[in-house]
Amino acid sequence: MARLSDIIEDFIKTLLKQSEGELELQRNELAEYFECAPSQINYVLATRFSLDRGYYIESRRGGGGFIRIVQLDLDxxxxxxxxxxxxxxxxxxxxxxxxxxxxxxxxxxxxxxxxxxxxxxxxxxxxxxxxxxxxxxxxxxxxxxxxxxxxxxx
Amino acid sequence: MARLSDIIEDFIKTLLKQSEGELELQRNELAEYFECAPSQINYVLATRFSLDRGYYIESRRGGGGFIRIVQLDLDxxxxxxxxxxxxxxxxxxxxxxxxxxxxxxxxxxxxxxxxxxxxxxxxxxxxxxxxxxxxxxxxxxxxxxxxxxxxxxx
DNA sequence: ATATTATGAAGGTCAAAGATGGTCAAAATA
DNA sequence: TATTTTGACCATCTTTGACCTTCATAATAT
Missing domain, CATH: 1.10.1200 (Non-ribosomal Peptide Synthetase Peptidyl Carrier Protein; Chain A)
Structure with missing residues (x-):
């Protein structure tokens, strides 16, 4: 069985492609969708969407909070x-x-x-x-x- | 899930543009329009129209009270x-x-x-x-x- | 007529509740 | 052993509501 983290990674990458390299999501929503702990989303972001790999993450807490993933224009x-x-x-x-x-x-x-x-x-x-x-x-x-x-x- | 505070912020900024940087409004009227607690208007003013952001607020209580928002324009x-x-x-x-x-x-x-x-x-x-x-x-x-x-x- | 006292109509403050996301270490798994 | 998964606890931002202050005006007393 494939690792959940890999599945979430692929899911996010598909969304990124559809949205031209920039994406906003809700941590809890995504965690609910994959029936996992919210902190697993952070794990995926930290390990799969790091700066090394060419991604940039921004986020905001509180009501209306979000996580934004930006795919850097890599050459x-x-x-x-x-x-x-x-x-x-x-x-x-x-x-x-x-x-x-x-x-x-x-x-x-x-x-x-x-x-x-x-x-x-x-x-x-x-x-x-x-x-x-x-x-x-x-x-x-x-x-x-x-x-x-x-x-x-x- | 757009934040109400952001919507109110945009609303006020639109009004400000139309009125060349100075605007008077009624707190309760605005709160009623957005169906929120009047104190939320204060929250928006405090967080989005602060001095650091380049705005100045004056107000008056009692009958005929008002809130005046002035967009500062300094050298x-x-x-x-x-x-x-x-x-x-x-x-x-x-x-x-x-x-x-x-x-x-x-x-x-x-x-x-x-x-x-x-x-x-x-x-x-x-x-x-x-x-x-x-x-x-x-x-x-x-x-x-x-x-x-x-x-x-x- | 003048001074004083309600009354109602604004706006202000602050703390609690609600809504998100973050961190870290233990447990589970590969 | 290294990686993944989970959960307890934390930090931050927003929304709401109870209670407070101020002002204009109408009512009342002198």
Whole structure:
């Protein structure tokens, strides 16, 4: 018997195809449909619709809440994807960051102003926390910003 | 399952557009129209028409009472300076941040993509450090980015 | 005529209830 | 052992209702 998680994964992917890469769903509704625990939906999203696999998840709680799944526009040799999934890793310095940001600006991927915004945000003096933690948080933020750029390109 | 609050928000925004940014309404009348508790109108005003989102509310009780909603229109540079020097302070939440950033986008101070970059960078899940410290770092980063925007607007 | 006191007509506040989704670790299964 | 499934408990946003405050005006007292 096929795993439920795989079935849910396929189900969501079918819906995504029908809706051109962007989809909103209700966690409880889906869980009820598949007669599983609501948290299993989170499990499927975490394991099958991760950033590594090219998906982006947003959600909102409370009345009228939802989960939105966005399929990123993936091009296998996309430089941004390489940066997000390989180059940056979980820790990066201010200087490395500036090199990368300057580079994608020169490639015409971001504007000069966007580069300025990103660079300023990631300066050591701005992220005023202990150095070891800082490099980790900087990597997080940089990757998140690059994902935002990926998304807004579609 | 659209939220009633969102529907009321849209309704008010439509009225605001028709009346050039200033509008007077009766709380009970509106509540009756949408068949909801009058206090829900207050909820919508508090969450969707806050100062951070660029609106100002005045009201009067008693016979002939009213609620006046004014869409603020300030000088761009002045507003950025106000945000940097007064509003943000040394600590700010994710939601407040999003309200402010969305607001300056709607005012045309930043592009939609810049707003997406800034908002994503400042999400709780991205700045993965203890909550109290996180709000402080978020304020730092946001102010730094706004300064970058001010500087690049020459 | 003037001052004072109801009365009714607004709007305001706050906390509880309802509606979602999130997390984490234990249990089950492959 | 690694992955999947489940469930208890948590966080967040929305909706509702009971109770409070303010204002204009009509009624009443001086």
């Amino acid at each position: 296998k040799d996309d430089y941004l994807l390489y940066l997000i999934n390989e180059r940056i890793g979980n820790s990066i310095s201010e200087n490395e960051t500036k090199d990368i940001v300057t580079n994608i600006m020169e490639r015409g991927i971001i504007t000069e102003r966007e580069a300025a915004i990103i660079n300023t945000a990631l300066e050591d003096k701005v992220i005023a926390i202990p150095a070891n933690l800082r490099s980790i948080i900087r990597a997080n933020i940089l990757k998140a910003m690059l994902v935002a750029i990926l998304r807004s390109r579609v | 761009k540079d002045d507003y950025l300076l106000y945000l940097i020097n007064e509003r943000i302070g040394n600590s700010i939440s994710e939601n407040e941040t999003k309200d402010i950033v969305t607001n300056i986008m709607e005012r045309g101070i930043i592009t939609e993509r810049e707003a997406a970059i800034i908002n994503t960078a400042l999400e709780d899940k991205v700045i993965a450090i203890p909550a109290n410290l996180r709000s402080i770092i978020r304020a730092n980063i946001l102010k730094a980015m706004l300064v970058a925007i001010l500087r690049s607007r020459v």
